[in-house]
Amino acid sequence: MASGEKLPKQVRAIVADSPYNSVYDLFAYQMKRMYHLPAFPILDGTSIVTKIRAGYSLKEGSALHQVEKADVPILYITGNADTFVPTNMTHDLYEHTNSPARILTVNGANHGESFVLAKKKYLATLSSFLHEYVQ
Numbered sequence: 442m443a444s445g446e447k448l449p450k451q452v453r454a455i456v457a458d459s460p461y462n463s464v465y466d467l468f469a470y471q472m473k474r475m476y477h478l479p480a481f482p483i484l485d486g487t488s489i490v491t492k493i494r495a496g497y498s499l500k501e502g503s504a505l506h507q508v509e510k511a512d513v514p515i516l517y518i519t520g521n522a523d524t525f526v527p528t529n530m531t532h533d534l535y536e537h538t539n540s541p542a543r544i545l546t547v548n549g550a551n552h553g554e555s556f557v558l559a560k561k562k563y564l565a566t567l568s569s570f571l572h573e574y575v576q
Contacts, residue, residue: 442502444540445510454574455511456567458518459552462530464502470527508534514541514574516567520550520558543570 444455461467465488469480488499508515515538519531528546535544545566547555556563 442504442507444504444513444515444538445507448513452513454513454571455515456518456570457515457531457534458555459520459523459526460504460517460531460534461526462503462505462533463500465499466530467526468499471525474524504534505537508538508540508542511538511540514570515543516570517542517544518547518555518563518566519544520547520552520555522549523552525552541574 465480465484468484472478472480472483484499492498515534517531517535519526519528521528531544531546535542543566545555545563547559547562550558
């Protein structure tokens with residue numbers, strides 16, 4: 442979410458493991474997957490409440506919009522069996538990233554399992570990415 446903001450000079454790269462493209466889309470996906478409920482009207486009503494009480498709506502939390510403005514390199518990591526954050530969200534982020542980007546998709550990995558299931562490949566990708574952009 443911070444990728445499109447003005448970042449401190451110390452931030453030279455971003456690693457995003459199992460990222461989602463927006464708060465609204467993630468909640469909509471989970472409501473459908475877990476409860477077979479549509480996003481409208483529940484999420485839209487909740488979004489109005491968050492706007493009133495917290496000052497922002499659920500649709501404002503968009504990593505997809507942020508990566509379109511990004512100027513730091515981003516490494517995306519996802520599992521193609523992720524049932525919490527759909528793999529296509531990570532691929533959408535990757536495709537919309539303005540800055541240099543890489544993506545690692547781990548076969549059979551569910552949410553947050555990429556490191557455990559493909560430790561060697563994960564570390565090699567991370568090391569290569571950091572070596573290129575953080576020195």
